[in-house]
Amino acid sequence: MIQRKLEVRYLPFDRTTRVPPGTTLFSAAHWIGLPIDSTCGGRGTCGKCKVRVVEGAAEVTTADHRQLLKEEIEGGWRLSCQTRIYEDMVCEVPQLLRVPKAATMGLGRLVILDPNVRKVYLELAEPSLEDQRSDMMRLKEALTEEGHDMEAGVPVMRTIPNALRVSGFKARSSPETPPTSALASRSTSARRRWSGR
Numbered sequence: 001m002i003q004r005k006l007e008v009r010y011l012p013f014d015r016t017t018r019v020p021p022g023t024t025l026f027s028a029a030h031w032i033g034l035p036i037d038s039t040c041g042g043r044g045t046c047g048k049c050k051v052r053v054v055e056g057a058a059e060v061t062t063a064d065h066r067q068l069l070k071e072e073i074e075g076g077w078r079l080s081c082q083t084r085i086y087e088d089m090v091c092e093v094p095q096l097l098r099v100p101k102a103a104t105m106g107l108g109r110l111v112i113l114d115p116n117v118r119k120v121y122l123e124l125a126e127p128s129l130e131d132q133r134s135d136m137m138r139l140k141e142a143l144t145e146e147g148h149d150m151e152a153g154v155p156v157m158r159t160i161p162n163a164l165r166v167s168g169f170k171a172r173s174s175p176e177t178p179p180t181s182a183l184a185s186r187s188t189s190a191r192r193r194w195s196g197r
Contacts, residue, residue, distance in 0.1 A: 010029060010034055010092075010093055026049055043063075050079055052077050052094070055088075055089060060073055120143065124170070
């Protein structure tokens, strides 16, 4: 049996496309040459690809709750990279998203940005008499909550206590704090190596 394609209309362009059920609004827009800004490769972490669903049901995802305000969600705003199409829809693309700052389209074909390296920002609870976990355990548990697994060699593990204390237990990396840039983790879903910068 042939599956019925669903119709999606993008405002204010008044451009329409037909896509298979389960396609994201982001991919559907790119298939008809409507670039929507996104720097996270469709992972729902940058929040730049938000669109307003005018007609049709759009399920609220975990990424929507993380990246959008409650008022935006109630107003129909969704991250286009996470919103899957399961019925005919009409959505509005805001002015700022119509011309992406970075090239997200190839030469006449869909290009999905899927970087192997990701930046992760964590704010960890400081050690106390009640919470005496090691710095490694504290960092590993925080990464696990974000959906990542962590592995680090002995040279990196030696730098973690000082790096965390210097940064106020905010695990981040910049040119000024190189020790945390050496942290290596891998996404549990994709099992890819990445840097905890």
